Amino acid sequence: MVPDGARRGIVRRVPAPLRSAVKSSFSSVDAIRSATVVWAMGGRRNAPRHSVASTRRVVRVKGRHMHALVVDGATAWAARARNLHILIAALEAGGIDYFCVRGATKDLPTVAVPADQRESAEEMIQIAFEQTPGYIGAATASESGMRPGDVGKSWRQLRKHDALRVAWYVTDPTEQLVYGADQGCELEFWKRRGETLEAPRPNRVVTEVPADAPRYTVPQALFALIPGAYTTGSARTVAEFTQPLAEDHLFPIDVVYTWVDDSDPHWSAERDAVRSGRAGGTPRTLHAQAANDSRFTSRDELRYSLRSLHQYAPWVRTVYLVTAGQVPGWLDTDAPGIKVVDHREIFSDPTALPTFNSHAIESQLHHIEGLSEHFLYLNDDVFFGRPLSADRFFHTNGLTKFFQSKALIPSGPVDTDDLPVNAAGKNSRALIERSFGTRIAQKMKHTPHPLRRSILSDIELVYSAEHHRTQHSRFRSPDDVPIASSLHHYYGFHTGRTTTGNLRYQYIDLAADQARRRLDSLLAHRHFDTFCLNDTVEHPDPEAQERMIRSFLDRYFPVPSRFELPDGVVGPTRLADRRASSPTLDAVPTQNGLADGVAR
Structure with a gap:
């Protein structure tokens, strides 16, 4: 008063x-x-x-x-x-x-x-x-x-x-x-x-x-x-x-997610058949981390990652969700600004499908129809932690940024005992050394990856044999190249199209003893630009881990995004069924005014 x-x-x-x-x-x-x-x-x-x-x-x-x-x-x-x-x-x-x-x-x-x-x-x-x-x-x-x-x-x-x-x-x-x-x-x-x-x-x-x-x-x-x-x-x-400035992002910026939910019986049956060799071909020995169940487990992280995007990145134009014919039951596929893309729509060689290898899927992202030249690639376990502007990821002249980790790629050639991530890093290092005579040493942080379609297209042409092998690896393989998460950044850097950037970032291993304490601190302070919640090994008490993660995400991201159905079902649905019942599903909405993709 x-x-x-x-x-x-x-x-x-x-x-x-x-x-x-x-x-x-x-x-x-x-x-x-x-x-x-x-x-x-x-x-x-x-x-x-x-x-x-x-x-x-x-x-x-x-x-x-x-x-x-x-x-x-x-x-x-x-x-x-x-x-x-x-x-x-x-x-x-x-x-x-x-x-x-x-x-x-x-x-x-x-x-x-x-x-x-x-x-x-x-x-x-x-x-x-x-x-x-x-x-x-x-x-x-x-x-x-x-x-x-x-x-x-x-x-x-x-x-x-x-x-x-x-x-x-x-x-x-x-x-x-x-x-x-x-x-x-x-x-x-x-x-x-x-x-x-x-x-x-x-x-x-x-x-x-x-x-x-x-x-x-x-x-x-x-x-x-x-x-x-x-x-x-x-x-x-x-x-x-009223005039655009040199510091304005005058190009559209999209977001691409890759997503899988192992609770889908159709998808699980295909994976098990390929892994056992029943689907044809000779079953191969896989590294324990190449196909362990934790790699495919969905805890509804995508819902909360989209909430973080809605909450903190209003400059994003369109979100593309790349799946193996799956759609989250809660996702409103008719909402403006989202499009679901089946693997079959982007793989240049359909015989490489089905695939259960994120490296293979990432090798095909630049084939998404309608995707902007500049886009962010996210896994569903990556989240925006606070308001961020587009210039944290892209210079206004089009240069993309990448975010190096302090972790180093192990020395020596690829070995069958290498963790899949280390083998992939070594392969990326070998290609850069072959092309430019320089040696890369650092891995990348688990952040949103700023990418350019033109760089990905060049990589497919320049390293065609390695690209082909990666596309056709149904599970993670020692031959894989990490195209979206490493090679793109270093190849772009050596050709003058990418540069180093900096994000305040946190990686939390959900299987670690200190996971709960770190989640509580993150919630209390909200002081990181982005964060990743990941586990590379299966937790001894999955239900307790599920409760811990859900409690944290509900409190950090309590506001639903515009992509959520208010009464959506839990678990995956089939994309084909959604398309049959929604004739507008394939339409990418036209956005007017400032939403033409201009990020200021």
């Missing part, structure tokens, strides 16, 4: 009819239209899991008690979009001049107001805070510097600052996710100097604009990036901020 003194001050300056109209406007904004917006799927407005609950809670944010709105579909990008939308609504309701800016803080939306309209702007924003509690602080302040926005004293204490942070906090119903100042909107006051308005601090485009520069109406998503399946509203800006 607004203190009486502050309320009287606002009432004196803002006419009662305007104040009532503004409050009514904010009620509408805070209900459905702005909260995150219109879900563009079949013309339906916000699905229930993305609607706004009409409750508020007191939550703890870095040791402080703060008021937050409970939003069923709370995401980082939605919080940013909502903050921008409410701020713009306040300014427009009061007839205040403003324009959106490509600001100093790249990932946060920024709004500029002429300094001579500051008092009026503050009055209107205080009314917004009266209707919907939120917080303000200096743009440079930490969470501890945020103050209640409906208190006049807060604004008076910030008068010396020309750039502010404005945030209406949100949380999901479990309160595992709270989005506050770090997902706020920045408000700048530009001083008039003659015929120009001067920026109070550097931004990424200009230091001043003509005071009478025309205002253009553009999508709000130009300044607060959202996924292509959603839309917010419009905003005003000036011409200088």
